[in-house]
Amino acid sequence: MESITQLPGHLFTGFLTALSPVNLLFGLIGVTLGTAIGVLPGIGPALTISLLLPITYGLDPTTAFIMFGGIYYGAMYGGSTTSILVKMPGEAASVVTSLDGFEMARQGRAGAALATAAIGSFFAGTFATFMLMLLAPALVNFALSFGPPEYFALMMLALITVSGLSGDSTPRAVVATAFGLGLGVIGIDLQSGQARLTFGIPSLLSGIDVVVAAIGFFAIGEVLWAAATRAQAEDSVSNIGSTRMTREDWRRSWPAWLRGSLIGFFVGILPGAGATVATFLAYSAERRASRQPEKFGKGAIEGVAAPEAANNASAGGSMVPLLALGIPGSGTTAIMLAAFQLYGLQPGPLLFTEKSQLVWGLIASLYISNILLLALNLPLVGIWVRLLKVPQPLLYGSVLAFSTLGVYTINHNSFDLVVVWFLGVVSFFMRCYAIPIAPTILGLVLGPLLEQEFRKSMSISVGDPMIFLTRPISAIILIVATLVLISSLRTKSKRG
């Protein structure tokens, strides 16, 4: 990446590498596996790559990384499927998708939701790869300029977005958020090493996993809800509807893909933020940009398009610090970093010059993966929606089986399942009293980050809170967050 003029040449050799039959085949294996494990809850791309590592020792590193890249992108495609169809998020980054995605499925628009997720993922993945190719070294300084105060400000901004998830009642949303923040306290405090709210149970020391919480709150909660309302349930077979997007769907989706990709990519670059935060931010931005914000949470296609674009773009974004700096920005890139080291390679600025065939082969293969994934996932839409033809009692029984299995395989710990059950029961009662669940998940994701970044900042400044305002990036984000808060309180009071 010495200069822009060399780019076409590099890219050409990259495509030559990526399009060799062996690499193409492993790319195809990667995207297929990735899609499959994205659909299954619990098994994420990080775990899959670590399972495959020993098999790839004999492979050329370029081929192995082409497969890993395919798995990573593929998991982001697949993650949305079960979120939309049965409200069982396969990955933490597709929790937000289930808010509007599942509503769309209930209205017989599962096909459109899956299609906008797949095409949005394609758009975002390609966009992120393009940005990665063009700007990786320059963006490294952007990533490094984010210290604890900036992360704290960003998390505050994300927390403010809760106002976009709350429905009509502000007190209810605040209760839900506070509950989520409370759940986030559970576990070992990083700064002091002390256990908090673990009640002497060792399994709680590592805190409550977001996927575990999401499955409890959504999948188990949904089954309990169905059991408690069985007399009022309508016909058991859902309406499948069309599997295509209408012209109106396209018109509403593409701006959401664009915004979601931008947000996802830039949040993805930041090693301390993560894809889940990106999806919440993208969802909220979309709601704010929409002329009909009241439709969000009731089956708005933008509410699927934006977070699905964001999680794919964030996967691409997290490749920036990995390749250009050797720093993992997500669980998956952490295992990819380990894989680099197993091959005796060291990611970083030198990688681009010393192993240019690998880097450019990988970048080219990410473009190809996206095309393969689109070709794989669009036809799958028609098959997936047929799942909804399964009579509801059996469908829910299977959801229970797969979601508990997914949770169990994360840590091999049946106590996690007790947590899932408990959260499922809690979410049932929250739903009874119209307390929204999404803010609780957001609180759980953001709480630990907010607290840690705040305390790190205060340590750095030796107790001076002005650190949040004297640093320009943090000050700007905090001002934006304040403006967003004021404007959302205003619209609320106007409506109320």
Place this chain on the structure above:
Amino acid sequence: MRCPLLLFAFALTLLSCHPTGPTPNAFPNKPITLMAPANPGGGWDQTARLIQKVLISERIVGTPVEVANRPGAGGTIGLAEFVTANRNDPHTALVLGRVMLGAILTNHSAVSLTETVPLARLLNEYEAVAVPADSKYRTFEELITDFRRDPERISWGGGSAGGTDHILVAMIARAAGLPSNRINYIAHSGGGEAAVAVMGGHVSVGVSGYGEWKPYVQSGRLRFLAVSSENRFAGDSTPTIRESGLSVVLANWRSVAAPPGTTDEARAWWEGALLRMRDSASWQQILKQNDWEDSFLSGTDFEKFLVEETLRNADTLNAIGLVPNPSRYPYTVGIGLLLSVLWLLISERGKISTAISIDWAGLGLAAAVVLGYILLFEHIGYLLATTVLIFLTARILGSSRWARDVCVSLIISGSAYFVFEVVLKKGLP
């Protein structure tokens, strides 16, 4: 043509059931598992995978070798599972290191290392102290001068609280004559995150494994000030901490342990296998690549070392008294939750009621079935429990076709079992 062969092997691994052909009696007679009590990508995981790689590539082990990750609580969660689930079955070995000693103490772990059978210490990793490339500190002495003058102004970035990085900072402070409560240590969840904080200039100085941060020094973003080893590294002019006059040496070792109930035969096999691995050229190259010191030690010498090291570590931890710095955050959240509930109750007085009429029988039954499944499936086996779960749930939700429900339940639980157990080998009960 290695590729078609590889592909074939790949397909075989994906499709085949458990590898066949156990030789009766002789150990090992089934796949070997290396348990890394950490997330994929961390130091212990990396070590486990390198051991796996050499054991396979040098053909030291005839059976397949797998790595299993059991993260959480500084490794103590993995340790607890290791001594209970693998008792009397030495086909699983635990990869661990010095950090485990501290984690056992700080997490009040019910299980300690004495319950395991120590096999061998494999390597020493030394720590390095680094500053951003544009830092005003050119030497370790300059840093220590400022540290002595105004300790809180120097923020140290490193790994988790109570871990090796933190202990090194505390040892430096003690040697410099400063009380440990004046250390401004900022814990990060990993070396990568800490590296970002140092490179970005957000903390004054960082502490991590020498080999882990060496690439950042080579790429010109960081500068090493000192290393925690006895002597300088070959080919690197970075002085040791001892050269600055502070008598601090810290080695972060990694080792392998077998579960309780390991037979002498299995122990001898493991020690022999690890020794052969250590003597192989590929292992020596790995050590060199990662700047690890070969500190192989096994048998009674290693046992003795472990006992001494455990005492030493407890002494250090007590002496430096890593003072926990409790946060008011949990109380803030608790009070916030109470206040928000009060707000809700007051502002929506009279409007709070359930939106639906609840079918309590259905709810209770469903909740009981799920809870029963969770508590029982490890005991009665996955297939049976899951089939019953799906079937009962369907009945509760109003399905009335017996035969169809039984069939579907069987198919679903069977295919779930196939995917997770046979293909992915996730170890279901």
